[in-house]
Structures are given as structure tokens and as C-alpha cells.
Amino acid sequence: MLMNGKDLLAVAHANNFAVPAFNVSDYAMMNGIFEISEELNSPVIIAIHPDELSHIGVDMLPAIISRAHRSSVPVTIHLDHGGTYEQVLVAIQSGFTSVMIDGSTLPFEENIAITKRVVDAAHAVGLSVEGELGTIGKTDNEAEDGTATIIYTDPDDAVKFIEATGVDSLAIAIGTCHGIYPPSMKAELKLDLLQQIKAKVGIPLVLHGGSNNPDDEIAKSVTLGINKINISSDIKVTYHLKMREVMADVSLREPNTIQPPCIAAMKVTAAEKIELFAATGKASLY
Helix, strand or coil: CCCCCCHHHHHHHHHHHCCEEEECCHHHHHHHHHHHHHHCCCCCEEEEEHHHHHCHHHHHHHHHHHHCCCCCCCCEEEEECCCCHHHHHHHHHHHHCCEEEECCCCHHHHHHHHHHHHHHHHHHHCCEEEEEECCCECCCCCCCCCCCCCCCCCCHHHHHHHHHHCCCEEECCCCEEECCCCHHHHHCCCHHHHHHHHCCCCCCCHHHHHHHHHHHHHCCCCCCEEEEEEEHHHHHCCCCCHHHHHHHCCCCCCCHHHHHHHHHHHHHHHHHHHCCCCCCCHHCCC
């Protein structure tokens, strides 16, 4: 069942759980995410970053859309971290049902301006929009973009931003980083800041950089009002570690031999996230 992000997250917002947004970068990963979501009866967001989209190509979108229509669970196809108005337009034309415009590194008023422009375009054709206020950290060059120093979301600015732009959901900065944390870096969420923001705004809140954070902090963030959590690095690490292991046998060459064990390993990680986000069984609420 394909739907836009606003309708998908409204149910999570009303029932205090978080929908997992899994970044996929090939067809096999996509199928695995659909399978585990259906097995656990969980709503799911298929997230694709512009870098990932440049890899899989927009021609893969009709296949994702077709699979979503056939799915037994609610599905949103989401452009993750759109960086320009033009990238968002490509996503709209390609069949995404939700888009994110990330103006978080821009000055506040410029972030408002580009986000409002995207909202006007997306809402005109029934798509939902996620904005971002504050910045996510970055752990390495393999991760999605981020900043060296996290700029935490100001609760009062969040109110102004939502009122000025009309966004349907808001990604906030409360201490996460994109990628996998090195041993020298301690992951720590400012849960008190999350509570302050949640008390002031009435739309679903989004947590980026959800991979590799302590489970207890992530679970607590869900109880305190996070309704969408992005997972990219964790499932990719699992998928490709297993692929390296399988391909140690240099006689293997067929994808249908190599990829199924990788998909199975990735599904275990994805299932852990679905459970952690309290999304298991929640497809029945739609």
C-alpha cells in the first residue's frame, strides 16, 4: 500500500511509535526490506539519498512503486536529504511520495525560503515534505553529509520554522551523526532537548543518524516523540560484510548464490530496528 509520508507518520504520531526509514542502494536490498517489513507487519519508508539515486537510477522507481502497491504494509518512497530544489523536482517527477529538503547548513532564513519553495511544489501534487533544522554530525567520508560540529535544534526556532514553511515533519539535531561511530566517539542524545522540542511543536519529529546509537537511547527517543528514524549504515554494513564473507569463495559468480545470504543477514539487523522502534505489528493500525 503506497502512501505519502504525512499520512504514514500521522499514525505513528498518534500511536507513539517510529516508522523505520531504510536507505536502499540496490534492488536486492529493497526486496529484503520489503520482506522483513511484511513479516513483522511494520509500516516502512523506502529512503533513497541523491547519491543512492545516482547509483540505482530513476528508472528503478517504477519497480519500487509497483512493489509498494503489492505490499501488505503501508509504504512511503522518500527522497532522503534532497539538497536542491531541482533534485526534489526530479523526485516528484519520478514517483516519490515524500521528499526531504535539507537546508540545515544554510542561514535560518535561507533554510526557510528553500523549504517553503519545496513545500509549495510538493503539496500542489499531494506529496509530503520533511525539513531539517540543526545539523547532523558526520563520522567518515562514507557517510551521508554532515557537519564537524553538531548545531543543536533550538525549540523556539523549530516553532518559527514550521509555521513559516508548512513542513509535514521535521528532522531535528539532538546529538546524532551519520555513519558508524569510531571507538573514540561517544554517541549521546540530548533527550531533554527532544522533550522541549516535542512540547512546542505538533508535527512528527525525525531522527537522522539512527545507526550505531545505543539501543536504550533510541528506544527512549521513540517514547519521547520521535516518529521516524533513518537507518542506512547499519543495514549496509551487515549486508556487505556478509557479501565479503560469501565472496571469499572465488568460485561463486551468480547473484542468486551470492546475494540471498546477504539479504538474510541484513533482514536480521532491520528486524532489530523495527522492534526497537516499536513498529512491529503497527501496520494493522492503517
